Structures are given as structure tokens and as C-alpha cells.
Amino acid sequence: MQLLGTGELEADPMGAHIDSDKCTGCRTCVEVCKFGKISIENKKAVVDEVSCYGCGDCSAACPVGAIQMRNFENEQIFAQIKAATAHKSQSPFVVAFLCNWCSYACADLTGMSRLHYPTNIRVIRTMCSARVNPEFVLEALKGGADGVLVAGCRMDECHYIHGNFDAKQRMDVLKEVIKEIGLDPKRLRTLWISAAEGERFSNTITEFVKELEEIGPIGTELRYDETGTEPGEVVQ
Numbered sequence: 389m390q391l392l393g394t395g396e397l398e399a400d401p402m403g404a405h406i407d408s409d410k411c412t413g414c415r416t417c418v419e420v421c422k423f424g425k426i427s428i429e430n431k432k433a434v435v436d437e438v439s440c441y442g443c444g445d446c447s448a449a450c451p452v453g454a455i456q457m458r459n460f461e462n463e464q465i466f467a468q469i470k471a472a473t474a475h476k477s478q479s480p481f482v483v484a485f486l487c488n489w490c491s492y493a494c495a496d497l498t499g500m501s502r503l504h505y506p507t508n509i510r511v512i513r514t515m516c517s518a519r520v521n522p523e524f525v526l527e528a529l530k531g532g533a534d535g536v537l538v539a540g541c542r543m544d545e546c547h548y549i550h551g552n553f554d555a556k557q558r559m560d561v562l563k564e565v566i567k568e569i570g571l572d573p574k575r576l577r578t579l580w581i582s583a584a585e586g587e588r589f590s591n592t593i594t595e596f597v598k599e600l601e602e603i604g605p606i607g608t609e610l611r612y613d614e615t616g617t618e619p620g621e622v623v624q
């Protein structure tokens with residue numbers, strides 16, 4: 389919120405900030421930010437922190453981790469992942485990254501509408517699905533989550549215009565990486581949903597948990613092999 393009546397400007401502390409020591413001036417963030425809030429000055433990225441919308445797309449895209457989001461810093465999200473996986477009480481266990489505007493609101497609606505779904509998930513809220521750095525997903529799996537859900541607004545309905553398109557692209561690539569490291573790519577699921585689709589949210593969680601039960605706990609599964617030939621080594 390910006391308050392101008394007092395002669396002062398107050399900005400929500402949610403925008404991006406850049407560590408210029410880490411920034412290489414590669415321009416990735418400039419290309420990713422469709423709002424034009426990032427520019428290059430003296431070979432370093434500079435963000436207009438006051439007018440930045442805080443979606444976090446640039447932070448997930450930065451190849452050297454030079455961009456952080458106020459209130460949604462990497463460190464804070466990693467701490468939430470650690471807390472969630474450290475208290476894994478159910479199996480299968482799902483870490484769900486939900487965007488603030490649609491999927492998180494939808495989870496809320498699902499609860500308020502008393503729709504049932506398995507309690508095996510722990511939710512981590514981000515402003516947009518574009519904030520979900522692939523490292524967060526890998527960290528959750530490494531920490532013991534049996535599956536990860538990344539959910540955002542329906543395509544063309546992202547609060548930040550195209551954030552979910554970028555998120556989808558990253559998650560598609562990540563599924564290939566997950567397959568490469570020997571895990572079943574079905575452990576990562578994406579969902580693009582509106583705030584009003586409580587039933588769909590509930591059905592998706594139920595279906596995902598069932599699917600994970602069939603795959604088995606993480607860390608004990610046999611190396612994923614889509615060719616259907618004999619499975620190889622056990623993934624540690």
C-alpha cells in the first residue's frame with residue numbers, strides 16, 4: 389500500500405532487491421520482468437523497489453541467486469521447507485507451493501466449504517507461482533517430501549500476467565531433471581486453478597496422494613525407468 393497523504397511514501401516491503409556483489413549483469417531479470425522494473429546500470433541490475441510488484445519471477449530466474457524478495461527471501465522459504473519436512477508425520481507427505489491470489493485462496497475456500505481432502509500436505513505460500521525456484525522443489529524432495537505440488541492461477545489469469553507461464557516452463561524442465569536423477573517425475577505435480585475451484589483442488593490433492601502411495605516413499609523407490617525395463621539402483 390502506498391500512503392501519500394502524509395507527504396511520505398510507504399511501500400509494501402515485498403519487492404525485489406539485488407545483491408550487486410553477486411549480480412553479473414547478465415540481463416536475465418531484465419528480460420523476465422515484463423513490468424519493466426529492472427534495468428542495467430553500470431553493468432549491474434537495478435530494480436525500482438518502490439514500484440516492483442513483488443511476483444518473484446526475476447528471483448527464480450536469476451542464475452546466480454542475486455535477487456531476493458522482501459518477506460519471501462530464499463532463506464525464509466528454505467526454513468519453511470525444512471520445518472515442514474522435519475515434522476513429516478504422514479506418508480505420503482506433500483509440500484505444496486501455492487500462489488497467494490488463486491491457489492492459496494482456493495485452498496482456503498476448500499476448507500471453508502468443508503470439502504474433504506487428505507491432510508498429507510503442508511502449504512507454503514508465495515506471491516506467484518513464478519517465485520517457486522526449482523531449488524525449492526528439490527530441497528523439499530531432498531528433505532523427505534514424497535511429492536511436491538506447485539499451484540498457481542489458471543493460464544491467462546495470473547495476477548502478474550504471465551508469471552504462471554514462466555513457472556510452468558521451469559517445472560516442465562524440472563520434471564526432466566527429476567527423471568534424470570532417478571526419481572519418478574510424477575512426484576512433481578502442477579495445478580493451474582482459480583480461487584473458486586474448491587472441488588477441483590480437493591480432487592487433485594486426493595488423486596495426487598493416491599498416486600504417491602502407488603509410487604511409494606521417496607528414497608526407497610527404484611530408479612525410475614520409463615522404458616519399463618528392469619529397474620536399476622536404489623536412489624539414496
Ligand code: FES
Pocket residue numbers: 487488489490491515516517518539540541546547548551552
Ligand atoms: S499470481 Fe497466481 S500464478 Fe501468478
